[in-house]
Amino acid sequence: MAALGSLVLTVALGPRKNRWNPKHANDFNPSNTTYICLATLSLYTCWIFFNAGSTTALAGEMAYSAGRATTNTIIAGASGGLTLMALHYYKNRNEKSKFSLVMICNGNLAGLVAVTGSCDGIELWAAFVIGILGGLTYWAFGMLVHKLHIDDPVDAFPIHGGCGLIGA
Numbered sequence: 001m002a003a004l005g006s007l008v009l010t011v012a013l014g015p016r017k018n019r020w021n022p023k024h025a026n027d028f029n030p031s032n033t034t035y036i037c038l039a040t041l042s043l044y045t046c047w048i049f050f051n052a053g054s055t056t057a058l059a060g061e062m063a064y065s066a067g068r069a070t071t072n073t074i075i076a077g078a079s080g081g082l083t084l085m086a087l088h089y090y091k092n093r094n095e096k097s098k099f100s101l102v103m104i105c106n107g108n109l110a111g112l113v114a115v116t117g118s119c120d121g122i123e124l125w126a127a128f129v130i131g132i133l134g135g136l137t138y139w140a141f142g143m144l145v146h147k148l149h150i151d152d153p154v155d156a157f158p159i160h161g162g163c164g165l166i167g168a
Contacts, residue, residue, distance in 0.1 A: 003161030007150070015151035030102045040105035047112045048073050051119045069120035072127035073112060076119070079131030080111020080138070087139055106155055110138035113163040130167065137162040 018024040030036060051073045052058075052066040084107025088100045114134030115127055122130070138155070141162030145152050152158070 003157050003164055006152070006156040007161065010150055010152050010157065015149065016153070019151045020149050033101050036102055036105055040108055044077055044108060044112065047077070047116070051116060055120045065120045071124065072115055072119045072122060075124060075127040076111040076115030076131035076134065077108045078111070079128045080114065080135040081105070081108040083107055083132045083135030084110070084139065087135070106138060106159060107135045109159050110134040110163045113159055114167040117167040133166050134163040137166045 016028070019028060048070055051069045055062070055065045055069050058066050081104045084103045085099060088103045089098050092098050092100075111131030111134045114137070115122075115130045118130070119127070138158050141158035142155055145155075145158055150157075
């Protein structure tokens with residue numbers, strides 16, 4: 001529901017000035033990748049603790065569940081980031097900028113969102129696959145949002161809406 005709310009508000013607010021003007025395309029590139037990476041690392045760390053703590057099984061024989069949740073969270077986030085890195089490289093292989101650190105960070109977040117609902121009840125290989133599906137879903141929803149000229153500056157809907165559907 002929060003993802004739909006962000007989409008509705010994004011549409012209601014409308015695009016930023018000159019957002020879809022080709023002359024100003026470079027004005028909307030991410031400006032500080034250092035902060036983006038630090039924020040992603042912070043979210044990644046908090047997500048690990050959130051998923052492990054959500055199992056409410058930090059003692060006794062059930063502690064294995066928290067460990068599984070932690071491991072699956074790390075694997076899914078990493079596979080989402082690797083998926084977006086490979087997609088971006090393939091798409092831009094003939095251009096100067098082959099890799100995008102921002103896409104890797106968003107892929108990590110996509111994998112984290114996708115695995116959250118099932119992180120303590122799946123096998124390791126499934127977390128890897130869910131992360132890949134999360135990255136692909138983020139890519140597809142991001143392309144759809146841009147094709148519809150919806151100005152979502154932080155890609156809240158593609159990450160939380162699209163990848164939340166995969167994980168549900």
